[in-house]
Amino acid sequence: MRPNDWHLTEDIDDFLAQAGDFLRSRPALHTMPLTVTEKLRALGPAGSGNPAPVFGWLEQSGEVRATFYRFPGRGLSVTSLTPEQADTLAVRLVSLRHALPSVSADHTTATAFAEAWQRHTGATPTLRFRLHLHRLGTLTPPEPAPPGRGRLVDDRDHEHLIRWCREFAADVGETVTIDAASWANTRFAEKSYTFWETPDGTPVSMAGVNPMVAGQIRVDPVYTPAHLRGRGYAGAVTVEVTRAALAAGATDVVLFSDAANPTSNALYRRIGYVPIADWAGYDFTLTESEDS
Template identity: 60%
Template sequence: MGWHLTEDIDGFLARTGDFLRSRPALHTSQLTRLEQLRTNEEKGTVFGRLEEDGEVRAVCYRRPSQRLLLTAVAPEQADTLAAELDGEPVNGVTAEDDTAAAFAEAWQRRTGAVPVPGVRVRLHRLGTLVPPEPMPDGHPANALEHAEIVRWCSEFAVAVGQAPLTDERSWAASNFAAKQFTFWETDAPVAMAGSTPVLAGMVRVDPVYTPARFRGRGYAGAVTFAVSQAALAAGATDVVLYTDPGNVTSNALYRRLGYVPIANFTGYDFR
């Protein structure tokens, strides 16, 4: 009973796999990242599971120099996790809003570190897929050269304040490398959407990007529709995506396509 911490990812996944797969939409980030860590081990990553009555109730993991990622827990469970991690180099937490706040408060009580709210995202799950109206000119395309895909992803990274992709090493270490990419094309590519492989019946659409010069013409909706349709055709039962809660335009777009908000997440940095 209680939290169990380990650096053994294989043992961790053997014990927690059923729990992670039980709610694939809410556990989208854990499923995709843990699959990457399973195949490309990252030394120093700590994994945790909460067990009660012989059942896994929650999981967490902390990669070196990254925030702790935590599934939903009650405040008292967040407090016991903070006690287990006290003395470890925890520099932040990302979780559903209430869980993130509970852990941040518990960590501050124990360590004095001040939690500073950072990234906020909203998770949406696809209900009934609805084509955009009107559908813009063009068609989906998947056959771009690798160098062109890297260029688009690098442009997206810079647009959202991340470092550009400078070489194959930075590509391999990025969140883009394991994804498939679909482009909306007219005479040339005008919008891009990535998607994760199917894991536990879940596909996450990520990222969606339209260069500024092509915005306002419906291309983002068209490419998101195409990728969502392909995910369903591949057998996905949970198709999800994240948005910035403050971006009224993108939230309205995805709602029109059939996506329904299911949770909000907050990231805190500890100072």
């Protein structure tokens, strides 16, 4: 094995043995790979019902400098890279006949990799989304809070929860089937959820959180039906799950927001979330090469 190179594996335990300390060294910025690998580790081999993902880590001078993961037929998710590192990764994946539909990463990395992928494959990158990654600074609950209270979602709410997750996915442009049959294999299933209810017990907003990994918890999703927006419910339920995350011992509470949505970005900043990185996703024109 060449020490200064990208190393690939489908073995989650092997990957975490090599790259786990690197991922835990920056838990807020590495929220996505930490969450994904913890879910796969907990489920065990084939437990997710999906084909095994490919993991990779870049070793330079005896240290891990970057990682990636991708599921067959899906895009690449990668930690921060220099342009040179992005180029070497593109070269390596091309040599292994990976046909990537997309890449997501911090904006600088995603752009560098998209340009490298275009150079080496001829595929045309198209910017699909821009996000802000926020980390909690000092929690500042809104005053006054809207009337009502937070309540943990339980089994009686399952149909309601599935419907709202489906509506959220449609709002953010995710192409995914979310119903009772598919629920367990969606990215929404492993989360815990809280509803904000009006005083008469009517749910008006929800927030989910991922399980804590390396001291970080990610708030996702936050959703209020369109006809109920503008009343402070999203802020109230986000504060509710944030308080619970801190009470559970989280040292980093993070969330993503749509960079093009000034309302949600202003809301998160008002309640104490601070932007720490810009995120981006590029789609690629598919090539004729065979996906691995």
